[in-house]
Amino acid sequence: MNAERAARMLVVAVGLGVPLAVLLPRWPGLNSASSRTIEIHARMADDGGWIPRELTAVVGEPLQLHLASDDVMHGFAVGHMDLAPVDVKPGEVTRMTITFHRPGKYVFYCTRWCGLNHWRMRGTIEVGGTAATADDEPTEPLYMSLGLDLDAPHSAEVIPERAPSATHAATLGASLPHRYLTQGYYRTHSPSETWRSLRAEPVTLRLTDMEVWDLAASVWQSNTSRQIVELGNRLYATNCAACHGEAGAGDGVMAAVLASDAPTEFGHGLRSPADFTERERMLGANPALLQGKVIRGGMGTGMPNWGPILTDSQTWAVVDFLWTFQFVERDSAMRQPTQ
Amino acid sequence: MRQYDLTRIPLIKRTLRSRWPQLVMTAIALSGFVLAILAGLAGTPVGSRNFGTIIVWIAWWAVLMLLAVPLFGRGWCSICPIPAPGDWLQRGAVLTPRGRGLGLGRRWPRTIRNMWVQNAVFALLVLFSLVILTQPLVSALVLLTVFLAATVTSLIFERRSFCRYLCPVGGFIGLYSQLAPVELRVKDKAVCARHRPKTCYTGSAAGYGCPWQVYPGALEKNTYCGLCLECVRTCPHDNIALNWRRFGADLLQPRGRRLDEAFKAFIMLGSAIVYAAVMLGPWSTLKSAAYAVGSGTWLTYGLAFLTFVFVVLPATFFLAVYTGRLLARSRVPMRRAFIHFTYALLPLGLAAWIAFSLAFVFTNLSYVWPVLSDPMGWGWNLLGTAGRSWTPYLTSVVPLLQVGVLLGGLIWASVTARRIAEENGPHGLAARQALPVMTFCLVVTLGLLELLVG
Numbered sequence: 188m189n190a191e192r193a194a195r196m197l198v199v200a201v202g203l204g205v206p207l208a209v210l211l212p213r214w215p216g217l218n219s220a221s222s223r224t225i226e227i228h229a230r231m232a233d234d235g236g237w238i239p240r241e242l243t244a245v246v247g248e249p250l251q252l253h254l255a256s257d258d259v260m261h262g263f264a265v266g267h268m269d270l271a272p273v274d275v276k277p278g279e280v281t282r283m284t285i286t287f288h289r290p291g292k293y294v295f296y297c298t299r300w301c302g303l304n305h306w307r308m309r310g311t312i313e314v315g316g317t318a319a320t321a322d323d324e325p326t327e328p329l330y331m332s333l334g335l336d337l338d339a340p341h342s343a344e345v346i347p348e349r350a351p352s353a354t355h356a357a358t359l360g361a362s363l364p365h366r367y368l369t370q371g372y373y374r375t376h377s378p379s380e381t382w383r384s385l386r387a388e389p390v391t392l393r394l395t396d397m398e399v400w401d402l403a404a405s406v407w408q409s410n411t412s413r414q415i416v417e418l419g420n421r422l423y424a425t426n427c428a429a430c431h432g433e434a435g436a437g438d439g440v441m442a443a444v445l446a447s448d449a450p451t452e453f454g455h456g457l458r459s460p461a462d463f464t465e466r467e468r469m470l471g472a473n474p475a476l477l478q479g480k481v482i483r484g485g486m487g488t489g490m491p492n493w494g495p496i497l498t499d500s501q502t503w504a505v506v507d508f509l510w511t512f513q514f515v516e517r518d519s520a521m522r523q524p525t526q
Numbered sequence: 527m528r529q530y531d532l533t534r535i536p537l538i539k540r541t542l543r544s545r546w547p548q549l550v551m552t553a554i555a556l557s558g559f560v561l562a563i564l565a566g567l568a569g570t571p572v573g574s575r576n577f578g579t580i581i582v583w584i585a586w587w588a589v590l591m592l593l594a595v596p597l598f599g600r601g602w603c604s605i606c607p608i609p610a611p612g613d614w615l616q617r618g619a620v621l622t623p624r625g626r627g628l629g630l631g632r633r634w635p636r637t638i639r640n641m642w643v644q645n646a647v648f649a650l651l652v653l654f655s656l657v658i659l660t661q662p663l664v665s666a667l668v669l670l671t672v673f674l675a676a677t678v679t680s681l682i683f684e685r686r687s688f689c690r691y692l693c694p695v696g697g698f699i700g701l702y703s704q705l706a707p708v709e710l711r712v713k714d715k716a717v718c719a720r721h722r723p724k725t726c727y728t729g730s731a732a733g734y735g736c737p738w739q740v741y742p743g744a745l746e747k748n749t750y751c752g753l754c755l756e757c758v759r760t761c762p763h764d765n766i767a768l769n770w771r772r773f774g775a776d777l778l779q780p781r782g783r784r785l786d787e788a789f790k791a792f793i794m795l796g797s798a799i800v801y802a803a804v805m806l807g808p809w810s811t812l813k814s815a816a817y818a819v820g821s822g823t824w825l826t827y828g829l830a831f832l833t834f835v836f837v838v839l840p841a842t843f844f845l846a847v848y849t850g851r852l853l854a855r856s857r858v859p860m861r862r863a864f865i866h867f868t869y870a871l872l873p874l875g876l877a878a879w880i881a882f883s884l885a886f887v888f889t890n891l892s893y894v895w896p897v898l899s900d901p902m903g904w905g906w907n908l909l910g911t912a913g914r915s916w917t918p919y920l921t922s923v924v925p926l927l928q929v930g931v932l933l934g935g936l937i938w939a940s941v942t943a944r945r946i947a948e949e950n951g952p953h954g955l956a957a958r959q960a961l962p963v964m965t966f967c968l969v970v971t972l973g974l975l976e977l978l979v980g
Contacts, residue, residue, distance in 0.1 A: 278575030280905030
């Protein structure tokens with residue numbers, strides 16, 4: 188063979204052939220083996236979030252994901268799925284397989300506080316096919332069936348001089364009428380409304396206003412449990428505390444940035460996170476209203492919508508937990524330290 | 527024996543004359559270069575997991591600064607893949623010497639036939655270096671730009687004008703190649719003088735005229751000899767030797783000392799000091815400033831860097847040389863003394879770079895194994911090494927090596943300063959003249975010891 192020709196072949200084969208031979212067979216999308224696996228890159232929301240952010244899957248067919256972070260540590264979880272979140276570390280590939288049992292649109296999201304717009308790191312998985320098991324008919328959220336205006340002011344007309352205590356209520360010997368103790372009543376009435384109704388009840392005639400507030404707190408306590416509040420506490424710590432603060436005072440690490448007037452990629456006018464320790468506002472809200480705010484989000488205030496992520500029971504657990512910022516039991520019986 | 531001609535060994539001679547070994551190594555280097563660019567463009571943006579950043583700035587840098595430059599001078603240039611495609615286009619051939627290929631073959635402009643452009647490009651790269659070193663995409667774009675610049679230059683200008691006058695890496699390799707124990711020289715200058723065709727410069731059927739635009743018969747320093755070995759092939763009288771010599775033989779050659787090379791020495795020494803402070807020092811604000819390209823703090827950092835290497839270091843050194851002249855009552859013109867004594871900084875500068883590279887390389891070398899198995903950072907495990915975790919190597923030995931290298935550099939620089947002083951005056955006065963320069967070297971060495979070893 189002509190030496191020049193051999194040399195040219197050598198250059199092409201080694202100089203270009205070797206790199207291409209290494210890369211091409213494994214290049215995403217160029218072969219059938221890799222196309223069944225989806226590579227997802229995680230970047231902070233301002234740098235693109237999840238790439239890609241729209242996936243498709245079929246009921247019953249395992250979806251294999253290779254997750255890698257391109258910047259800081261992220262986490263990956265899918266809303267409305269009983270699936271433990273996984274960490275997605277910079278430069279490392281985390282593999283996971285998900286099998287869906289129901290069709291629908293699922294939301295995957297970041298579970299690590301990766302930056303100011305962490306909660307905007309979301310993507311969707313469109314799952315096609317037929318449900319493997321008989322599907323429960325999805326129910327309308329309570330706040331929708333009640334037709335509540337989530338943005339209407341809800342200040343309490345009267346507020347107590349101190350934090351109401353369900354524990355203290357138990358010592359009063361007052362027996363509440365049964366209707367106050369039902370879940371239906373609890374979820375549709377604010378503590379302020381409960382207090383007003385209780386104040387008019389004959390059983391509270393001999394009680395002070397503050398003692399009636401304690402009874403209102405006992406309405407909440409009788410409609411929840413330690414387990415539910417603990418679950419709400421965990422969910423709050425993971426998803427809410429960065430903005431609303433660990434003590435619910437609206438002073439989380441991200442609060443200062445949200446409160447500033449500085450323009451963000453997502454516009455001006457983000458408001459300070461709600462202060463759950465503020466009596467006037469909280470005691471005027473009923474649980475259904477809080478449920479609505481959690482599910483729908485703040486619509487431009489910076490509060491994300493948790494409807495696609497939290498299940499119905501998880502949402503109610505968060506709502507139940509929020510009352511621990513108003514009622515004194517939060518520091519004793521009901522509230523446990525989070526891990 | 528002051529030197530030994532390696533071409534006396536028949537195997538070495540045959541290897542050097544053959545074009546194949548060089549071509550094979552260039553092709554392998556080209557393979558890595560292409561992979562590095564592809565990985566940078568399409569692979570993970572995480573620098574520590576990308577083949578491009580790790581192989582180029584850690585593995586290649588380690589080979590270059592710890593082995594190639596100290597031992598082989600411009601050895602890397604002889605197999606560098608960056609100008610190779612431009613060379614092949616220009617020649618119309620990859621291996622066999624032929625007639626002309628593509629290209630205009632213009633001469634490089636006379637006004638910039640020096641190192642100043644290389645100095646400017648290198649200083650510019652240093653300003654952006656923290657981003658270039660850590661961000662694969664930026665790294666790949668820089669490599670691609672350098673590659674395109676080399677190719678376009680080859681198509682416009684004659685021979686290897688890019689390597690000689692533009693390449694930012696080639697500039698400092700050339701400067702420090704004066705210290706290497708390898709040199710390509712003619713065996714007998716009289717033979718060259720009698721040889722009228724000068725095929726070593728003009729080329730022949732056996733090979734190309736010197737791509738580096740150097741006439742081997744007049745070669746006295748390594749600086750601009752790219753060790754491409756064309757003259758070994760084109761000399762019909764077998765008059766080219768590849769000598770193994772003592773380290774730093776070129777330093778004591780007074781001819782050919784130039785201001786552009788002197789400033790290259792300041793830029794290199796200053797950059798080593800700044801890199802040691804920014805990358806290995808405890809000042810996070812300094813590192814943040816160097817990383818925040820385009821910000822106000824970065825501009826301040828850049829201005830401080832340029833002032834340091836182009837003003838503070840040269841001015842301080844100027845003062846040292848001036849003081850030496852006064853002490854020795856020397857009549858050597860100040861400009862000449864300044865330029866000549868600057869060559870004493872070459873051993874110090876190389877020692878500084880080796881000391882810096884020892885820490886930088888051995889701290890980060892373990893990143894190489896994962897990227898060999900997973901060059902794009904996409905979760906592959908081609909060689910079974912993807913899971914190897916980061917482990918600094920030789921942590922207890924590196925500081926000792928750094929101290930040894932820096933002290934060795936200081937001694938070498940001091941001896942060189944003394945020998946340069948002896949070129950201009952009697953023995954006793956030479957010591958006086960060299961003393962301030964030695965003091966300058968001592969202060970720089972102490973500073974580097976503090977920065978690197980603590």
